[in-house]
Amino acid sequence: MATQEKPTADLADPTHPKDLHSPEATKALGGMKAPPSGAYKIVSVPEIHSAVLDRYVRPGSYVSNDEAESPWVPFGDNAAIRHLAFDVRNNVYANVLWIKSKGVIGTHKHRGMVWAIGLEGSFRYLEYDWVCRPGEFITEFPGHAHTLVTDEPDGMKAFFWMQGANEFYDENGEFVETLDVWWFINHYETYCRENGLEINQQLYL
């Protein structure tokens, strides 16, 4: 099947796009050094089950920089969170954390994995020896407890993708609350409600 053709989706009689996977083609596997097409156009990908896919596939989301799509929600006096995604099936939440000037997000313990990229300023954890600056990437894993600080006069912004529970402690090591995807949903929705803002359905995966 030529890749330019829209594949037929006759579910009663599915035909395999076998000529894309001929012995010659499969023996060439591992030889790809770059994207095999540089054509500036949409190429129709063979999809035998397109009827099922079209019906059930979960669309991706897009959230622009416009604060109307997701506002900065205060998180204490010196920080704010811009929520980007909530996934209740996986207890996943993604957002940008903004600490506005030198400051601290107190000690917390992760029960899931975290990916983060620095966007502005810098931040570090008192427990580690690195500093995360714009464009730099970090991961955190279940069982890590740490204390986030920024020493910058203009603070920091970083994108976080977090999975699982996140336990917050006070400065005496007393447990205060476990944050999860619903804490983040509540944080976002409460602010929207109190400020007459519409809930953005794009944020709910």
Add this chain to the structure above:
Amino acid sequence: MATQMKAPPSDKAEIVDVPYAYRDLVARTSPGGRYIDVPDDNESPWVPFGDNAAIKHIAFDVRQNIFSNILWIKSPGVIGTHFHRGTIMMVCLEGSVRYLEYDWVARPFGVILETPGESHTLVTDHPDGVKLFGWMQGPIDFYDADANFVETTDVFWFMNHYETYCRENGLAINPKLYL
């Protein structure tokens, strides 16, 4: 505050109201857990997978490309070589099963883990075949006997397998199977 739980802290057969601030949000936004009465063929039918095998579909999750089912091979037979791109957990329920590539034979209650990058050929030598519960994430590439790639199966293949059979046999689609 540090305590070490040695056993479940309550053995009372009563519902305890767990303090949790976001119960309303959970009720509104969560798809919810559920019970699939798998032994009941009205809940999910056995859908033929070749002449000697059938699949009873249990769960489809299009957000994570997860599919769960029971694979039944009815007598000694083979599910041909396939290559995994995701993680699999399987439990042998009846009969026995092995892979030509490995040195173990799974028996009932035995648990099989498979990880991305592995390819193997599933065989049952048991006179009554095998029933296997599987929780599978990610695509599975199937090859013919000459190692020619045939098709990549993913959650949409499994949904299509289930829904086509339901349509052809006038069965209602069970929404409980869709996470």
